[in-house]
Amino acid sequence: METIIKQKIKEVKKGDQSAFEDIVSFYQNKVFHICLRMIGNSYEAEDLAQEAFIRAYTNIHTFDEKRKFSTWLYRIATNLSIDRIRKKKPDYHLDAEVKGTEGLDMYSQLAADQALPEEEVESLELQTYIHREILALPPKYRSVIVLRYLDELALQEIAEVLEIPVGTVKTRVHRGREALRKRLRHV
Amino acid sequence: MNCNREAIALMHSYLDGELYKEDERRLRDHLQSCPSCQEHFQELKRTTTLVKNATPVSAPPRFTANVMANLPKEKKRKNYLRKLQRHPFLTAAAVFFILMFSGIFTAWNQDQQVTVSKQENLEIRDHTVIVPDGVTVEGDLVVRNGDLRIEGRVDGDITIINGDIVESDSNNESESDNRLDRNNLRAYSGELTEVNQVYEWVWYHAKKTFKEIFTFEQD
Structure with missing residues (x-):
C-alpha cells in the first residue's frame, strides 16, 4: 500500500489532481479519527479533517518523499486540531462537560442504519464515556494518547508527528496514561 | 523497590x-x-x-468527494511557481538578470546631475560643460547628463553620456565655422563616443567591461 501511495503522491506532484482522491480515501478514517478525538464533536472534526487534506494537497511539493506520508499528514491534522482547541480555549473549560455530550454526535451516524441490541447500547455508553475522558485530558497529553492508542503509533513516530523529542513523548504518554487510569478505574 | x-x-x-x-x-x-x-x-x-478498544470511527459518507470538490483548481500561476521551484538554476539566472538590468536602468534614470570626469579648468554652465578657449585638457574626458562645448583642446578620448557635443553660439557664426574646422581637425586627439539611448548605455557598459578585462589580460 505504501508504494501505491508513493506513486499517487508523485502523480499529484506532477499536477494530476485526481490521483489525490485515492490518498484521501485511504487516509480519511485515520485523519478524521485523530481530529474527532482531539476536538470532540464530529462536525468540527469533519471540517478539520477536510482542511487537513486540502492543506496537504496545496503543500504537497514540500513533502519529502523519503519520509513517511502518514507522519506528515498526521502532523498537519494534529497541528490544525491543536490550533482550533487554542482558539476556542476561553469557553472550553466552562462547558467542557456539556461539550463531552456532543460526543454522541458521531454515534448518531452509526445508529442510523439498524436498531441496536441492548448490550451494544451499553458498549456505546462506555465508548462515549471513554471518548469524553480522553477529551478531558489537556491537549498535549490528549494528542500523544490519541496517536499512541487510536492509531498505534510507535513513540518515535509520535515524536516525528508532533516534532518533539522522544523523551518528551514518553513523559506525556506516561502522564496521560496515569490521568486516564484515575478517571477510568471505576469503570 | x-x-x-x-x-x-x-x-x-x-x-x-x-x-x-x-x-x-x-x-x-x-x-x-x-x-x-x-x-x-x-x-x-x-x-x-x-x-x-474505543470503536474506530469512520469518516462521514461522501468525505472524499467533499474534499475533492473543495480542492483549489489547478492554476497556471501555481504551475509556474512549481516550475520555478523545480529549476533553481533558471530562477537564479532570471533573478540575476532582473537585478543587473534594473541596476543599470536605475543608474540611467536617477543620475540627472551633470557630472564630468575630474579635470581642471573646465566650466559648467546650464548643463553644458565648456572647455574654454586656450585650455588643453589632458586625458580622457567623460561628460554625463550634459552637453559639451569645446573651445580649447582635449588630449584624449571623449565620452558623452545623455548629451551632445555642441558647436558654438549662433552670435559668432563665422568664427564657429572656423572653430568647427579646427574642432574636426585638432580639438580632440582621441575617439568621440556619444551615448544617448538606454540600449546604447547598456552596450557602452558591456563594451567598457569587456575592454577592461581585455586590457587586464594584456597587462
Whole structure:
C-alpha cells in the first residue's frame, strides 16, 4: 500500500489532481479519527479533517518523499486540531462537560442504519464515556494518547508527528496514561 | 523497590514495549510482593485496553468527494511557481538578470546631475560643460547628463553620456565655422563616443567591461 501511495503522491506532484482522491480515501478514517478525538464533536472534526487534506494537497511539493506520508499528514491534522482547541480555549473549560455530550454526535451516524441490541447500547455508553475522558485530558497529553492508542503509533513516530523529542513523548504518554487510569478505574 | 517512582516507571516502559528482560523480571518480582502496585498495574492495563478498544470511527459518507470538490483548481500561476521551484538554476539566472538590468536602468534614470570626469579648468554652465578657449585638457574626458562645448583642446578620448557635443553660439557664426574646422581637425586627439539611448548605455557598459578585462589580460 505504501508504494501505491508513493506513486499517487508523485502523480499529484506532477499536477494530476485526481490521483489525490485515492490518498484521501485511504487516509480519511485515520485523519478524521485523530481530529474527532482531539476536538470532540464530529462536525468540527469533519471540517478539520477536510482542511487537513486540502492543506496537504496545496503543500504537497514540500513533502519529502523519503519520509513517511502518514507522519506528515498526521502532523498537519494534529497541528490544525491543536490550533482550533487554542482558539476556542476561553469557553472550553466552562462547558467542557456539556461539550463531552456532543460526543454522541458521531454515534448518531452509526445508529442510523439498524436498531441496536441492548448490550451494544451499553458498549456505546462506555465508548462515549471513554471518548469524553480522553477529551478531558489537556491537549498535549490528549494528542500523544490519541496517536499512541487510536492509531498505534510507535513513540518515535509520535515524536516525528508532533516534532518533539522522544523523551518528551514518553513523559506525556506516561502522564496521560496515569490521568486516564484515575478517571477510568471505576469503570 | 520504590513503589511510587521506580515501579511505576517500569510499568509504563513495559506498556510501551520498551522494557528489557532483566527489568521485566524485576517488575514481576515486585508485583508479586506488592499488592498496591499490582492493583496500579491492573488499572493501567485495563485503561489501555479500554482506550485501545474505543470503536474506530469512520469518516462521514461522501468525505472524499467533499474534499475533492473543495480542492483549489489547478492554476497556471501555481504551475509556474512549481516550475520555478523545480529549476533553481533558471530562477537564479532570471533573478540575476532582473537585478543587473534594473541596476543599470536605475543608474540611467536617477543620475540627472551633470557630472564630468575630474579635470581642471573646465566650466559648467546650464548643463553644458565648456572647455574654454586656450585650455588643453589632458586625458580622457567623460561628460554625463550634459552637453559639451569645446573651445580649447582635449588630449584624449571623449565620452558623452545623455548629451551632445555642441558647436558654438549662433552670435559668432563665422568664427564657429572656423572653430568647427579646427574642432574636426585638432580639438580632440582621441575617439568621440556619444551615448544617448538606454540600449546604447547598456552596450557602452558591456563594451567598457569587456575592454577592461581585455586590457587586464594584456597587462
